[in-house]
Amino acid sequence: SFFISVNPQPNYEADDHDFEDFDNEGDTAENSQKVNAEEDFDEDGVVVDDVIEGEENISPEFFPKEKEDAPLEGDEADEYSHLADTEEFIGYNSDSSSTKAQHNLHKEPIREPKITVADVPLHLRSNWDSFYLELILLFGLLIYFGNFSIGRSKNAKLATSWFEANKTLLTQQFALVGNYSLYCSGRVCIHSMTVELRLLKRQDLVSVAMQMFRPSTDEVVVKIRLDDMENFVMCLATKKMASKYVKDMTDITTFCTGDRKGTLPSKQYGGCASYSKFLLLSEIAEASNSILTDPRTVTVLGKHLARINYLHISDQYSGPQQPDSLTTASKMPPVLKVVILSFQLLAPAKFSPKKTDKISADDMEQLRSLLHLVLYLADKLSRFKLSKESKSKADKNRSRVEEAFLKATHAVRAE
């Protein structure tokens, strides 16, 4: 191989001999010490380039003394100026340190650099199947959202089909229908009516799974707020619903105390299949009997008794019990005169041959007659009058409750 050591100093002057015999004419003593252009080839052809400053351990005779040439002037200098141009020598590493590295090569073994392995976590593996748990979880999310869209559309279909079936009746009875999701108003003796469809959460996979362990049904709750009615409280509910619903309602727990529990009038309802499932809580027996033994009520209620969850009639309705009602309330909570009927949207599984989420025509007919029943009860209650004894008894109850309330709030304020 062919190797030239060129020091690209600006004041360097080239020599006109050929390259083997290249030396620095006109260099000062210091330059000749720094760059010795004498090249020797040792026997196996490797250029031994004598080098550079401060190498004391190399003996002087190795570097024969050369005659200093005079520096070139004028045209001759121009002719060789290209030798000073580093681009001329492409690929040749003019760095003086390389020659030093070569020199060390011969002298001592290269010290192994100390490699420290950084604590870098393993990168994503090339095979994605080691992420099978993540794939299962993603698949679970996919199923969840699939069920969400199916369940929501099923509920929407149920609600619209119920509304379509009852729209004609509602528009006949009320001046305003559907101001809010099924709020109606503008009818004789009725302040307003709200129909709430409490459907199963078919869109939530967790609820669907819970449904298997704790079955429940779609519920329609019709709540009519009356303009006026006599003072009494009654509630007819299935035993299952009674334990949950009744305990929640302030007016029932206040006015229908333990000893007033009874059952449906057996003469009119004794023949019904689900007669024994019902519990009657009534403050004034005369009022509940009059309501439940009315011929029209008997025909509709008796026919659809299996669908009914509860029938709640009250002049002291104040909603579910509020936990902090005593501590914060200074006066009696506002009460409403209401008729609330809750029934199942779909026929109980026992009666319908195939348990489907569709409302059949027969179902529609039954739902319409139950809505008729509630409106009929509203009319009847506005005409219904209690006897004198029952009225005085009811008034006594209400004053007793008011006193107890004032005493309780007074005691709380005193504390």
Add this chain to the structure above:
Amino acid sequence: MFPSSSSEVKRSDRVVRFQAAVAGSPNAPVEDPTPDYMNMLGMIFSMCGLMMRLKWCAWVAIYCSCVSFANCRVTDDTKQMLSSFMLSISAVVMSYLQNPQPMIPPWSNL
């Protein structure tokens, strides 16, 4: 069973516009607590996933957000729903960025 003609019972002069019932008043609808509980649970799991780098917590947080979304009412605030989803998704992403190894199923060391 009812007065046949609707003109006898309809009273357009007595229409009462709907007013949303104040919470605690008799007319207040029964509130379903599920979306709020699942939202809270989702946020707790997201925090665990982010701070303690537990991947399974982050995944459970996503499921809690989904259940809360499925049970939320139309009247509910969508911002809260969106923030709960963003928090749980960021928990999953961060836990995989910090440690890209797959989750080790509990049954693998049985």
